[in-house]
Every structure is written in structure tokens, then in C-alpha cells.
Amino acid sequence: MAAPAAMIPYFGQQMSSKNDLVPDWTRQEVSTGTTIMAVEYDGGVVIGADSRTTTGAYIANRVTDKLTPIHDRIFCCRSGSAADTQAIADVVTYHLNVHSGVIELDEPPLVETAANLFRASCYRYREELTAGILVAGWGGVSFKKILNPVAVGGSGSTYIYGFMDSNYKPGLNKDQCLELTAAALSLAMERDGSSGGVVRLATISEEGVERRVILGNQLPKFSSH
Amino acid sequence: MATLAVTRPPFGGFSFENCKRYANAVIEGEVNKVGCSLPAARKTGTTICGVIFKDGVVLGADTRATEGMVVADKNCSKIHYISPNIYCCGAGTAADTEMTTQIISSNLELHSLSTGRLPRVATANRMLKQMLFRYQGYIGAALVLGGVDCNGPHLYSIYPHGSTDKLPYVTMGSGSLAAMAVFEDRYKPDMEEEDAKRLVRDAIAAGIFNDLGSGSNIDLCVITKSKVDYIRPHDEVNKKGISFSDSQHVASTC
Numbered sequence: 175m176a177a178p179a180a181m182i183p184y185f186g187q188q189m190s191s192k193n194d195l196v197p198d199w200t201r202q203e204v205s206t207g208t209t210i211m212a213v214e215y216d217g218g219v220v221i222g223a224d225s226r227t228t229t230g231a232y233i234a235n236r237v238t239d240k241l242t243p244i245h246d247r248i249f250c251c252r253s254g255s256a257a258d259t260q261a262i263a264d265v266v267t268y269h270l271n272v273h274s275g276v277i278e279l280d281e282p283p284l285v286e287t288a289a290n291l292f293r294a295s296c297y298r299y300r301e302e303l304t305a306g307i308l309v310a311g312w313g314g315v316s317f318k319k320i321l322n323p324v325a326v327g328g329s330g331s332t333y334i335y336g337f338m339d340s341n342y343k344p345g346l347n348k349d350q351c352l353e354l355t356a357a358a359l360s361l362a363m364e365r366d367g368s369s370g371g372v373v374r375l376a377t378i379s380e381e382g383v384e385r386r387v388i389l390g391n392q393l394p395k396f397s398s399h
Numbered sequence: 400m401a402t403l404a405v406t407r408p409p410f411g412g413f414s415f416e417n418c419k420r421y422a423n424a425v426i427e428g429e430v431n432k433v434g435c436s437l438p439a440a441r442k443t444g445t446t447i448c449g450v451i452f453k454d455g456v457v458l459g460a461d462t463r464a465t466e467g468m469v470v471a472d473k474n475c476s477k478i479h480y481i482s483p484n485i486y487c488c489g490a491g492t493a494a495d496t497e498m499t500t501q502i503i504s505s506n507l508e509l510h511s512l513s514t515g516r517l518p519r520v521a522t523a524n525r526m527l528k529q530m531l532f533r534y535q536g537y538i539g540a541a542l543v544l545g546g547v548d549c550n551g552p553h554l555y556s557i558y559p560h561g562s563t564d565k566l567p568y569v570t571m572g573s574g575s576l577a578a579m580a581v582f583e584d585r586y587k588p589d590m591e592e593e594d595a596k597r598l599v600r601d602a603i604a605a606g607i608f609n610d611l612g613s614g615s616n617i618d619l620c621v622i623t624k625s626k627v628d629y630i631r632p633h634d635e636v637n638k639k640g641i642s643f644s645d646s647q648h649v650a651s652t653c
Contacts, residue, residue: 203536204562227564232576234556235564256562261532302535 202230203255205304207368209330209359210240210251212310213342213351214323218379219310220348222355223251224330224363225371236371241385245270247378248288248311253328255304262305266291285313312378326358330366334358348377352386360393418537444612446574447477447488448602449545449554450586451567452595455623456545456552459599460488461574461607462632463614470614476631478620482507482518483627485546486620487527490572491559492539499540503527520546520553524563532561541571547622574606574613581605596621600634607636 210223223240226233240252242263248270252259269291270283289309296305306327324342326334337358346354356373363369373388447460460477463470479487479500485507489496503526511518524544531538542557556569568586570578581602590598596619606613616632 203560204558227562229558234558235566237566238564255560257528257532257536257558257560260528260562 204229204234204257205255205368207330207366208240208253208328209326209334209362209366209369210253210306210308210328211326211331211334211338211355211358212251212308212324213346213355214310215346215348215351218312218348218377220351220355220375220377221249221251221308221310222359222373222375223328224359224369225374226369227256228368233370238371239374241374241376243267243383244288244309245283245311247282247380247383248285248309248313249376249378249383250288250292251308251310251327253306258303258305259307262292262295262303262307265295282313285309285311287313310378312380328369330362330369333365334362337361348379352377356388357394357396361396363393364396413534415535415537444574444610444614445477445490445572446570446578446603446606446610446613447490447543447572448570448575448578448582448599448606449488449543449568450582450590450595450599451545451552451554452590452592454552454592455547455621456554457592457595457599458486458488458543458545458620458622459603459633460618461603461613462616462618463607463612464493465612473615474632476618478618478629478631480504481523481544481546482511484517484548484622485520485523485544486622486627486629487523487545488543488571490541490543490575495538495540496542499527499530499538500542503530517548519548519550520544520555524555524557524565527557528561528563530561531557531559536560543569543571545620545622547624552622570602570606572606572613574603574610577605577609578602592621592623596633604634604636 205228207226207228208224212219212221221241225236225238225240227235227238242250242252244250244263244267250263252263266288270288288311292307292309296303308325308327323344324338326338341354352375355375359373372390373393375386375388377384444463444465445461449456449458458478462474462477464472464475477488479489479497481487481500481504487500489500503523506526507518507523510522527542527544531540536559539559541559544555544557546553553565554567554569555563555565556571557563567588568582570582585598599619600617603617615637617634617636619630619633621628
């Protein structure tokens with residue numbers, strides 16, 4: 175008679191709360207609360223993210239760069255645990271360099287290849303990881319169109335689903351996409367406590383990658399109060 | 400009769416069985432039932448920080464190590480050597496920061512001999528984050544890593560779970576909020592060495608006077624391309640026999 179596998183108890187950071195000299199948030203895991211999004215246009219894709227990383231209630235980094243390059247024209251937007259997403263991104267970057275350096279010779283790797291590598295890592299270790307990742311890029315000739323032209327993610331994304339549904343139309347050009355992304359991120363950052371700081375944008379197209387930062391006081395304003 | 404034991408095929412990765420056993424012992428109070436108490440790990444309550452200035456990087460730390468509510472060491476050294484051009488401040492469990500920095504220092508020396516070059520700060524950062532991630536946060540080491548290499552001065556903060564941030568100024572430890580308040584007020588890019596040292600000294604002092612887990616002296620380490628100044632102590636703000644209310648730090652109400 176086999177014994178059922180024991181449930182692994184989650185006992186992470188609750189252990190020693192009696193040591194009051196060291197405050198609680200020092201023992202919290204670093205998480206990118208986050209709002210991330212990606213919008214496709216004809217000729218490329220615009221990606222954006224906020225810049226706040228929190229440990230509990232303290233902001234550990236207010237100028238985080240959550241748009242991580244995986245390859246020359248492939249980026250990933252990270253949300254979830256900072257350590258987990260940084261580690262996965264490093265592993266996928268390594269694999270993609272080996273993959274496109276050794277196996278695929280002259281062509282740049284497909285965005286789908288990067289996405290599948292992410293999926294493999296995230297699924298295999300799904301019990302241990304906390305990660306939500308958007309993969310976006312410009313990757314040569316693709317056999318399959320990307321499923322959705324718009325994707326949002328992170329804790330702040332819940333506040334902008336309505337905005338995206340009403341304001342996104344197919345056929346936007348690059349500048350309209352940038353405006354839409356900046357506006358959506360500003361709205362999410364206004365309402366979500368775990369998102370904030372500056373807005374980081376990147377445009378990925380055949381010509382290359384263009385990065386931009388919109389500082390706090392330059393964000394589009396929506397309410398007068 | 401078949402045996403009852405079902406052997407699980409071993410899969411890779413570190414086994415955290417003993418960590419679970421320890422946690423269960425603490426949570427269920429099994430240890431207290433027997434009449435013992437588990438030894439509290441010595442933690443460096445700590446304020447550590449670092450700042451990048453024009454020619455390099457300045458690292459600072461307090462010198463108090465606590466064991467629960469008692470000061471275990473009044474003058475411990477929290478700025479650890481990694482390589483001739485890279486130093487690392489450590490907060491969290493004292494043993495973890497000490498051993499982690501020693502292991503990476505040793506590996507980095509071998510790496511440096513193999514490449515024939517002075518090690519880069521990014522290499523040390525990679526090694527530290529990969530090791531800490533592998534142990535999933537059980538190694539309680541929060542580090543401020545700073546140094547100067549062929550690409551200029553660099554400063555990283557490294558958290559116990561293995562995430563890192565590359566920034567111009569960082570603070571860690573229980574006194575980090577007090578120190579960060581000083582930095583956010585007075586940091587400017589491209590400072591001179593003396594201004595940077597004064598800023599770091601004031602940040603650590605803010606941690607020492609406003610956080611119970613930090614105290615005693617202020618240690619500094621100034622790293623530039625040409626030299627390393629390991630100043631221990633830089634400032635003795637808590638001399639024995641001098642009462643706090645007598646010193647000029649307190650505004651009197653009478």
C-alpha cells in the first residue's frame with residue numbers, strides 16, 4: 175500500500191517573527207508588482223512596463239528595468255518574483271544564444287522559439303516559480319501569426335482591461351501604439367499600489383530597438399484630483 | 400509480503416528536507432516541550448550602503464551584530480573582500496554573508512587566474528545571484544556589491560532570493576530605510592570623493608541612530624581604479640563612556 179505523497183507545506187517567511195529588531199519586510203521576497211503590456215502594429219511591436227519593485231511594503235527599486243533583452247530583437251516583460259524572472263530570463267538568453275549561434279546559423283531566432291523556451295522552464299518548475307512573462311519581438315518570417323495583438327500582465331493589468339477593450343483598434347500605427355501604451359500604464363500606475371515610478375517603453379521592429387523613458391511628472395494626466 | 404516503503408526516484412536540485420524539519424520543530428514548539436530553546440542565529444541587524452561617485456564607489460557599514468535582542472559583537476566587520484578591486488557588504492545572517500562572500504571570492508580568484516584578467520563586478524554579481532537562487536532564499540544573505548573594473552565603477556544590490564539591481568546608490572538591512580532617506584535627499588551624480596564619503600557616513604549614521612538593529616562604529620571602503628581605502632573605523636560615533644545625551648547629536652529641549 176503506497177503512502178500518498180505528502181503536501182509540501184509552505185512555511186517560507188513566517189518562521190522567526192520573534193526577532194523584532196529585524197523588520198518584517200526584510201524577510202519578504204522581492205516581487206515586481208507590475209503592470210506590463212505589449213501591443214503589435216504593422217511592422218513591429220511596442221512594449222511597456224512600470225518601474226517599481228517591492229519587498230512587502232517597501233519599494234526596493236523605483237527605477238527597475240522590467241523590459242529585459244533576450245536577443246537583439248526579442249524582449250521579455252517580467253512580472254512576479256524578481257529572482258525567479260531574472261533567473262529564467264538568464265537561462266533563456268543562454269539557450270537562445272547557443273540555439274541561434276550553433277543550430278540556426280544566419281537567421282535570427284523566432285520569437286516563438288524564445289516563447290517556447292520560456293514556457294518549458296515555467297511549466298517544468300511551475301510549483302516552485304512565481305513568474306508572469308510577456309515575450310515580444312521581431313523575429314524574421316513566422317509561420318503563425320501571434321495569437322493576440324495586445325497583451326497585458328501583472329497586478330496592475332486588472333485596472334486597464336476596460337481601457338484596452340474600448341481604446342484599442344486594429345490598424346494603429348507606431349506612434350498611436352506608443353500613446354496608447356503610455357496612457358494605459360499611467361492609469362494602472364495611478365490605481366495599483368504595486369506599480370509606479372517611471373514608464374519604460376521600447377519599440378521593436380526590423381530597424382532595431384528604440385527605448386524611451388517617461389518620467390513621473392511627464393506622464394499623461396487623466397484626473398484633476 | 401511486499402515492502403511498504405516506496406522509493407521516490409531522486410530528482411535534481413538541493414534537498415530542503417532538513418529545513419522543513421527545523422521549521423516544523425519551531426512552529427510546533429517541539430523543542431520547547433523538551434525544555435530547550437533553539438539557538439538564535441546571529442544576524443547582522445545592519446545598515447549597509449553604497450554609492451557611485453566620479454572616480455569609483457564608496458561602501459559603508461555599521462558594526463553591530465545581534466543575537467536576538469543582545470548585541471553579540473560590538474565591532475564586527477561587514478565589508479568583505481571579494482577581489483583586489485571588488486568588495487561586498489553583507490546584511491542578514493552573519494554566517495551566511497561571511498561564507499557566501501568567501502566562496503565567491505575563492506571562485507573568482509580561480510576564474511581570474513584562468514582568464515589572466517582582473518575580475519569584473521558583473522562576474523561576481525552573476526556568481527552570487529546564481530548561488531543564492533539555487534538555495535531559494537534559505538541562505539539569508541542580502542549584499543551590497545561594489546567595485547571598479549575595466550568598464551568603470553559598478554554597484555549592485557543582491558537579495559537573498561537571488562534577484563539583483565544595478566543602481567547608482569543602494570542601501571540594505573534593517574536600517575536601510577533611514578539610510579535611503581539620506582541618499583534620496585542628497586545624492587548627486589558625479590560627486591567628489593570627499594562628498595561621497597560624507598554622504599555614506601551620514602547615511603550609516605542615520606541607520607545607527609534610528610534603527611535598533613544597527614549601532615557602534617561606521618566602516619567605509621573607498622574603491623577607485625588606482626587604490627582601495629579600507630577605513631575601519633571611519634567614525635566612532637558610539638564611544639564607551641560618552642552618553643548619547645551629552646553629544647551634539649541630540650537637540651536639547653531645556
